[in-house]
Amino acid sequence: MGKPPSKSSKSTSAPQKKSAPHKKASSPPLQYRPRAPPPTTPLPPPAAAAAAYSRARRLPLLLAGVTVIGIGCYSTLIYISLTRDDPRLKRIPRDASDRFDDNAWVYDSGVDTVEWLTGITKRRKEMASMARGHLLEVAAGTGRNHAFYDTKKLATVTMLDQSAQMLAVGKKKWKDEHPEYARRIFWRTQSALEPIAPPPQSPDGFDYVIQTMALCSTAEPVKLLQNLGEVAKPEGGRILLLEHGRSHYAWLNGVLDKTAAAHADEHGCWWNKDIGKIVEESGLEVVKLKRYNFGTTWWVELKPKPKPRLLEKIAGEASDVGGSGGPQEKVAQKPWWAFWG
Numbered sequence: 001m002g003k004p005p006s007k008s009s010k011s012t013s014a015p016q017k018k019s020a021p022h023k024k025a026s027s028p029p030l031q032y033r034p035r036a037p038p039p040t041t042p043l044p045p046p047a048a049a050a051a052a053y054s055r056a057r058r059l060p061l062l063l064a065g066v067t068v069i070g071i072g073c074y075s076t077l078i079y080i081s082l083t084r085d086d087p088r089l090k091r092i093p094r095d096a097s098d099r100f101d102d103n104a105w106v107y108d109s110g111v112d113t114v115e116w117l118t119g120i121t122k123r124r125k126e127m128a129s130m131a132r133g134h135l136l137e138v139a140a141g142t143g144r145n146h147a148f149y150d151t152k153k154l155a156t157v158t159m160l161d162q163s164a165q166m167l168a169v170g171k172k173k174w175k176d177e178h179p180e181y182a183r184r185i186f187w188r189t190q191s192a193l194e195p196i197a198p199p200p201q202s203p204d205g206f207d208y209v210i211q212t213m214a215l216c217s218t219a220e221p222v223k224l225l226q227n228l229g230e231v232a233k234p235e236g237g238r239i240l241l242l243e244h245g246r247s248h249y250a251w252l253n254g255v256l257d258k259t260a261a262a263h264a265d266e267h268g269c270w271w272n273k274d275i276g277k278i279v280e281e282s283g284l285e286v287v288k289l290k291r292y293n294f295g296t297t298w299w300v301e302l303k304p305k306p307k308p309r310l311l312e313k314i315a316g317e318a319s320d321v322g323g324s325g326g327p328q329e330k331v332a333q334k335p336w337w338a339f340w341g
């Protein structure tokens, strides 16, 4: 039995065998050299640390201050320009919607940021995702809701607007966003105050009628809503509105009233309308009503008024079960204010 190899000879022999076996004997022994310790920074005295901390906070505070002052100045300038004493503003028509023709290609860039900041983009998404079956979007404009539709749920889509220019922007957007959905979409350049033809696939009307930010720009909002009631399916049809108008607060309504004419002159929309009153006067049945942004953003879900044919059917059903109520009682309108808050 031979002597076992020592630890050191065992550990050095293996790698040397492979790379340079002939140098094995002549390699100098490894030498241990301690590493230099990392340089240490002396801790600053408490006063110096406090000064550094305050320097670090100064820049963000300065930026925040400049931003607040900037927003304040910008809002004041807008307010001054919108409330300027211009006799021409007294003659702005109730229908200033021709402005959309000129602004069509810059419309989106003008509203993108403010809609995102006020949560309107999120509400558009929420509303559009409710659509299914045969959809009509009224006053569809530049197609700000297009991206949010789930086309797999849509049997047909009808996009309507009286402005050919706004609709042209929307059409381009639809082609980019839903290239697969080209056969069952109809583009209608017409006023929503005129009769609206349902798609050939659904002669009794639309399952969903969506309208966003449009009651502000028509001179006859009640008539427009009533017309939507005519084209929604009498049974199961829904009309969804996302609108802007008067607030819960008198001071804000004062600002809206003072600036409305100048805003309408520039943008084609009267932003001080009482959406609740318009909805009430339309006679449509309110299913849901919610308000956001100090009450200026209105989410409204409506049902069409039952048609005479349907009223007769309901009356028949009521007498079949021995009910004493006539058709008027059975289809009584829910007051819109019952859904308040």
Ligand SMILES: C[S@@+](CC[C@H](N)C(=O)[O-])C[C@H]1O[C@@H](n2cnc3c(N)ncnc32)[C@H](O)[C@@H]1O
Residues within 6 Å of the ligand: 097, 100, 138, 139, 140, 141, 142, 143, 144, 160, 161, 162, 163, 166, 190, 191, 192, 193, 211, 212, 213, 214, 217, 218, 224, 269
């Ligand atoms: C403020 S823009 C809103 C566009 C789009 N709905 C949106 O949410 O961005 C108002 C739109 O309503 C359209 N409009 C106004 N009155 C209309 C009417 N009587 N019939 C159809 N479209 C109308 C305008 O042409 C314009 O495109």
